[in-house]
Amino acid sequence: MAGIHYPIDGVNYGNPDVARRYLEEGAWIDSTFGEALQATARRIPDKLAFISDERSITFRALDELSTRFAAALFNLGLKPGSRALFQMGTTIDTVIALCACYRSGIVPVCSLPQYREVEIGKLAELSQPQAYFVQGDLGHFDLVGFAGRMCDMHPSLTRLIVARGTVPEGAHSMTALLESHTLETARTTLDAVRLGSEDVLSFQLSGGTTGVPKIIPRFHAEYLAHAAAWATHIHAGKSATVIWSLPLLHNAAHLYAIVPTILLGQTTVLMPKVDVVRMAQLIERHRVTHAVSIGPVAPQLMASPQVLESDLSSLKGFFCMSRADSLESFLGVPCSNLYGTTEGLLLGSAPDADAFIRHHTQGFSGCAFDEIMLLDPESERPVAPGEMGELCFRGPSSLRGYYNAPDINATALTGEGFFRSGDMMRAHDVDGVTCYSFEGRMRDNINRGGEKIGCEEVESFLSRHPAVLDAKLVAMPDPMYGEKGCAFIVARAGQPAPDVAQMIEFLTSQGLAKYKCPERIEVVDAFPLTRVGKVDKPAMRKWIADKLAAEVTAGA
Template sequence: MGTSHTLWELVARRAALTPDRPVLLQGDRVLTFGELHTRAERVAAGLYGLGVRAGSVVAWQLPTRIETVLLSLALARLGAVQSPVIPFYRDREVGFALRESKADYFAVPGEWRGFDHASMAHRLSLGLPRPLLVLNAYEDLPDGDPAVLPPPLADGSSVRWIYWTSGTTSDPRGVLHTDRSLIAAGGCLAHALRLTPADVGSIAFPYAHIGGPDYLIMLLLYGFPAVLFEHFAMPGALAEYRRHGVTVAGGSTAFYSMFLAEQRKDPSTPVIPTLRLLAGGGAPKPPEVYHAVVRELGCQLTHGYGMTEVPMITMGAPDDTVPNLATTEGRPPKAMSVRITDAEGKPVPTGEDGEIRLRGEAVCQGYLDPSATAAAFDGEGYLITGDLGHLTASGHLVLTGRLKDVIIRKGENISAKEIEDLLHTHPGVAEAAVIGLPDAERGERVCAVLELHPGTSPLTLPEVTTHLRTAGLATYKLPEQVEVVEAMPRNETLRKILKYRLRERFGG
């Protein structure tokens, strides 16, 4: 389709190329690329009538619906600055996002899943320097005549998006993106996955997540549709996957595990007969999960590495080798420079672990807080991720953990991910999280938190250490503590395990 500088330009190009081809599927509803363009422009005209202009800051906290995509594209047509907020956030996080972004408008779903978002919006508005215009955008979007609209902006390099990193023990940070950075990320994802117009994708995570536009851009570039899930839960979601003949599914490692759990209920019948590829990122992928997906679901699995600041860093390709797909996060695209450095920021040799730093068009412009931006980039413009890993001779990236996830026991550095990967090879372990806990004698002790498959007897510390010894783990890395939980604490976006909650629970 050539190079597009803005998201709206991409929408217009695709609508002209394949106007009658479907793009969004939800229940009985089907929206074509042509209708996506036409309806989004009418919504833009309605928003224009309410005073929204280029540069207006519009926050929205909406579930994954066709209307949400239309509103977001309408804002892109106007050149507004939009600030998506995850629907599960409440007063503290939402109030923080509204204050920091200096939002003029706030679009909410009214009452959704038992919570009154409109009341929260009005309540929060009272505490802001200037009142918000609150829009109920669940079903009835603003509508108008596109003849009133000024021409679309041609500049894709201005900040038009404020995404929020999920807060754990501190306030979230506003991450600044442009149309060009999002298009660069979505384009790299589409290219890596080798998708075609015959595919049917799926968005089972919140569209307000950075993965939302990432995925939409892939649809626009390759001209295929995706099924939207307003609320994803197993096994209820399976009917929609089957109904629409989904060929590509995923989201993150937690989603892979959910598909596997459903498949294991009846191994003789494919859980989604049309499925040919699981793809995702956002959380570590143990090699055993890759092998289980290929073996039991009968499809390929490609996993990648991304973050709110850089939606697409590396991605596995479906035609790559089994060892690379199982043990790496894939390769970066040509436009992404990955540098592995020591603690002083100096590059380390290929194959040696270090901190991952990134530079490229998909990298964000920084944060709303200028001091956070200054601290996040080095003198050569590389984003300092805080993640650890190494590049192989073939250019594949291997993640080995996070700086804050390294356990220092008696002066020795221990990678939590190495132990987690080995724990996942135990037949009784469904999920594993390894954390460091304060210890007067050792500095930190290694604690393995386990979620077990149904029917598995609780694993004891001797059983766990025997399994890890047999798997070849060095003695000094063996856990001193094992805890079994019914369910891991997770966030609501890509279902990442919240290790800080485990540290709080077991660190006493």
């Protein structure tokens, strides 16, 4: 089963000798996602795979429904290697649709439901998808109508597939497609599909500073192994019950929730939206053992005393991006910081790890084959022990190259093939284990609750406003999301600068996703400059952080 059966132009498949070694040494799993689901369904057919308030689904039902849907997609003319844009929520339907694509070799382009004309347009131009999956009842925005307009604008998008909503003329109903095949006819149809474990599984997305989408191909063999290594690392696996409340298309959702469920047989509880009181109730009801917070979940928990009214004793571990010590003190269960990047590295620590590792570092990799170095960004030389350096890594799941992006790839990796994360870390030796603490970022972006916002991209949109002469966007601290965007604006002479609400209305009218819009505006006469005359963004970040701190003190 090893090998690349359906190569995609623009994908870097890496060195065949290295791939062979990874397979031989167990760093990759020589299987496909569909085979893993079939094997788990045979082993534990009646166990619940995914649970939600709307419905739950067993492994047998998930295997059968996704097989039927996969055959229907195949008969629509979508073949292995075809790309499909996804804008769907955290639901069982999304799981079925993803599993169907993975079974048939269709490659999901895992975009966010919040994306609008700017982001979807760029992704469509770059990936040339032939299909577009949308959820018809996701929030108040008319996602189906929006998808129809995008299909009209991008000729490659010839098939619109709608789940959970009114299906317009010319589009395809997910329900109708499912009903078009029996299990027997579906299996016969899919007999023609023979995927290789080194074929592309999905196109995941990476944030950047300029807003230009960067697509990260992930592959069956490495993705399965990556998720398995993480589950082992945090003492999860087949007996675990995990809860997930964030976007299901995220790389994080795949590695923490979807892939280990399919491969190992864990049960995952899905929440369509973040509601921390309901989360606590579901933890009690389903005896959840592991919870993961990427973004605002942990701060919201600590701000909601009602969550402590639920019995959380089943939790073996809660994993968050930062402040694990505070969360542990609040919840009374073991909590660990983690670090993850779609480019292929996961750092974390088990619930029984040393408290310093769990609370004051982001832990260490659970993959024995990962190589991690902290390098001087200018020279690519290793920094001295205890000093900060840029986190660089290579390993079985590490980025081999962004999709169809030779110019970006030329600078994304070091001369030795290590991916340059742009994140500054410090190494700590704890009883012979090297752990890493996050110290800051080199790149000009904002991490708003786990979603990366490229400052340069937003600045270009801010400057389109007729009252704005120039604008800069910087990160400001936020207790819930970690960071939010603050825009420093130089207004045109004689024109009043827009307030936040006016700017958001303008930016979204230009097709920018709302979550990228600044949430504070500071009007200035000029930007601070460094000694060499460049805009001093660190000074701007410090200024707004100090101003926010003073406002909190004054309001205390």
